[in-house]
Amino acid sequence: MKTLAELQAIRDKMRQQIDLRDASDDRIRVVVGMATCGIAAGARPVLNALLEEVNKRDLKNVTVSQTGCIGVCRLEPIVEVYVPGQEKVTYVKMTPEKVASIVSEHLVNGRVVEEYTIGAAE
């Protein structure tokens, strides 16, 4: 290593990984329902698509996590978005295709994608 730029390159690469270990409250949490019902309905491809999209866009303040059954199994796969200080938003019947618009609209621009929410489905 000869320059600061080389050090910076390693730091940026690692920073992304280590940010995962930041459990502080000011981060946006995206939680995927991954109980049997969720997995059966296709939650895993949704989770993978979310992770891919978040990493691609390098969203440092977003944590993708998973949870058990939320209770409305018929609407799985379910993804919930917790933005600090706001009411959580529940997206239902998720597919990998819907993920991109939720990431770009909701996580990046802060606009809830109404048509995919539980309110629209009910």
Added chain:
Amino acid sequence: MSFIRSHILVCTGTGCSSSNSEQIIAEFEKQLVAQGMDKEARVVRTGCFGLCALGPIVTVYPEGACYTHVTVDDVEEIVSEHIVKGRIVKRLLNRNVAEEGAVTSLTETQFYKHQQRIALRNCGVINPENIDEYIGVDGYAALGKILTEQIPPQKVIDVVKASGLRGRGGAGFPTGLKWQFTHDAVSSDGIKYVCCNADEGDPGAFMDRSVLEGDPHTIIEAMTIAGYAVGAHQGYIYVRAEYPIAVKRLETAIGQAKEYGLLGKNIFESGFDFDLELRLGAGAFVCGEETALMRSIEGYRGEPKTRPPFPAVKGLFDRPTLLNNVETYANITWIFNHGPEAFAAIGTEKSKGTKVFALGGKITNTGLVEVPMGTTLRTVVEDIGGGVPGGKQFKAAQTGGPSGGCIPASLIDTPIDYESLASIGSMMGSGGLIVMDEDNCMVDIAKFYLEFIVDESCGKCAPCRIGTKRLLGLLTKITEGNGEPEDLDTIEELCNHIKQSALCGLGQTAPNPVLSTLKHFRSEYEAHIYEKRCPAGVCKALIQYVVDPAKCKGCTRCAQGCPTGAISGAVRAPHIINQSKCIKCGACMEHCRFGAISKQ
């Protein structure tokens, strides 16, 4: 394409390693593969989280769930429930340190809430065996900035001075001043040295070990900065051989730093060369004393020398030498990354920053804690430490190891900083903090520390070699019930002589445990001498185990449990303890179900 979405952090510090954390890691790796999760979750070895009493500790991110007392058998469940299904395994969460219910995240516990981590900032967060992870948390950024911008050494020293950092090894000498003295000293051939004192020998202190095990690169970076500031090109880390994990991780870290060109010739193309070597101590307590440590590095028997000349003028191989303790170095890069003002804003007027304490003894949360200077002893013991277990009364806290003293319960609201501790007859020391309850005899405690000193005295000067031995003799006489009234005066006189005439810091402070207990717990000494009684029921010569005939049911359990056959009596009739055969082990008291046996 797949992404690692979960990190499983397993503590591999000495505490958790001794309770099988290596096997837990192996099982995690096996289970992740078996359950098809090895592409989504990764196992990371880390240093100490600080909650050693609850080990082995496993933390799973991004949820930050902290699992305690994890066994190899729990691993399958953590993987299948938490990693696969995202359900936190509640039964393994850390209930002990939470006030109510199960707190998932370690940072939300009472244990962590009052803490502020600077020296321990990376312990339990990064993998100490991976230099990239250290770089990922701004590692080597301070060194890179200083060297590439060619910041003048005097400016570097000014930053350390402005931070107000004082030596964390015990005496609390201002670190910036020490750097200045070494910088200003003239070496006949231009050679100077930088040393790190990692010979942590105080009974009960293990913060330096945790830093070396959890974040070795921070020491390497800080020593390199120090070398640049004082004009040294060679550094030595003097670490005790009793810390094998720390030694191994330091060796790994030094190897990685050399490979990256962060140690060696022409670092960051700045023309600055710096190299580091390890020296292993052979277990002598006195080698933690600075002049003895340097003699030992030179290859001689570790014995202190008179000062002055101070090491900054004439130290290792008779060249100007900078010697700082591990915890002191652990603060350096933080100061450069966050600015000296940020550091100086923490703590009290004369004691800046934070201090790490190794909590031990009669305390619920045994472990490592880091608090801002000026935090009261009460906060550390009651809020962070969780108080004395078993509903017992807090009696005293011992700080500073064999050089320190006991702080009685009446002074529990004393703020912890260098001056306050010194004013009540104790000292900061390296940071061991041993809590004692009503079952501890203060004369016995003083005797314990003195036994340690007598064992570890290097023997070079008479006050320490002979004086502490005589002092121990007097204390032993008192604990055996042969104490005479004039003994207390003799003890005090002898203590003062040793303080004034011993050669090195260890000898001069050796009487502190005796003097401070005598000052705060004189009545206990007097009870031993005048009433031939040990109030805490510890000194064997002064206690008797007796059976209360009214409560004894004659069940014979005590007689069966007695290792010396000292108890006799017929079935269903009150038993009797033969005092001449009794060795006062207390086994009978533990065996009795009716509370019929008591200590008198």
